[in-house]
Amino acid sequence: MPPAENPILAIAAWLGALTDRLRWLSPAAGAAGAIVAAVLFADITVARGAVGSVVLGLAALPEIAAAWWRHEEEKANGNAVAEAQVLLGQALTPLADLTASLAQGEANPNGIFARACQHAAASCLVPFRDRLDVRALVFAVSEDQQSMTCVAHSGRLPKSEGFRQGTTRGNSAFKVLFGGEPVHVDDIAEERLRSPRAWMGSGNGYDTFITAPIAVGEKGYGLLTVDAPGPGAFSRTDVLLVQLVASMLAGLFAEYANRRREGAESDG
Structure with a gap:
């Protein structure tokens, strides 16, 4: 209240x-x-x-x-529920439309994919429109499944360097991806008090984060992550929003992968 x-x-x-x-x-x-x-x-x-x-x-x-x-x-x-419904509509409807555009074979799939990822990142910051310190990032897995690259960024700088398997930080990110469930770390420092190696390499400019896998079934395509400098910045509602946007992105990533595969086959 x-x-x-x-x-x-x-x-x-x-x-x-x-x-x-x-x-x-x-x-x-x-x-x-x-x-x-x-x-x-x-x-x-x-x-x-x-x-x-x-x-x-x-x-x-x-x-x-x-x-x-x-x-x-x-x-x-009641006001919060109404606002949440508006936010969800703003976040999810354009992603559904862009996914449909890819499925219908519209031209410039790379442009549609980039627009969708950027919209998803920006949508995650709508609840925090009065704050400039929150950051949202979309990561895509490389074809060799060894790294994740940041393909969209919104909010606080800098843009993330991504993740690589075989590093402590990268292994943690891929563990979230393969785990299939969102992770909310309220305070990284507090987590490390319980486990000194928890989220090693993470926390460069932020103390709390939410990350959700972009995946369809067992197929992982990337991660959607939101972070902020101050511990306790995110609520359970924020976790659900990130999870929903990541779920919508998963369908788009899958459709984009199909378009790229079809394009490679036609070129071959």
Whole structure:
């Protein structure tokens, strides 16, 4: 939920979140308020009656704050879902169209492939449009399956040098590719505290990253990676977005490989 605009709303948000998390707080406040009010009303005077009314009102505050906080959370989550749908449409629809163009045999497959990879990299940065320190990269596996080259870059410089099998860093990248599942490392330094050789060679200018394989079945074509200098920059939603874009890229990579194979056969 967005930050409260004034101290009263800030206190209400804090109390509402606390009451929502500690479900016993509202009944306990109500019971305590009822007991104190009963004592005050037992020997009623104008002053005691006024104090008793204030006590009952204060006892109801946690539940009122919790109800308001839940309403604001629902509004924020609804806005987030709507924004996510827009982002997915912006990211995935053009990739589907470009993949269809390749499948239909349109001219200039190299140009279509390059445009699609660049669009995929740029799409991964849309949730971070106010930040200049996030970087997205698309890597393609070489024909001999020994290296991966960066074919598209968006965001923070510099462009990656890629990966080569036989190096610690390259072996880690190919392990992700062949593993078939996205990897999210929230803090590289923390990972190395648990395992000193974890992600050796990685982390040049960044402390956290998401990487997802671009693969169809057991056939790996490359990686889609997003990284940032500060640990904890990415959420589970960001991981899902990168995974979805990588899945769409996989179909395009496969179609591009078919076009290149058909072109080689016709030339032969």
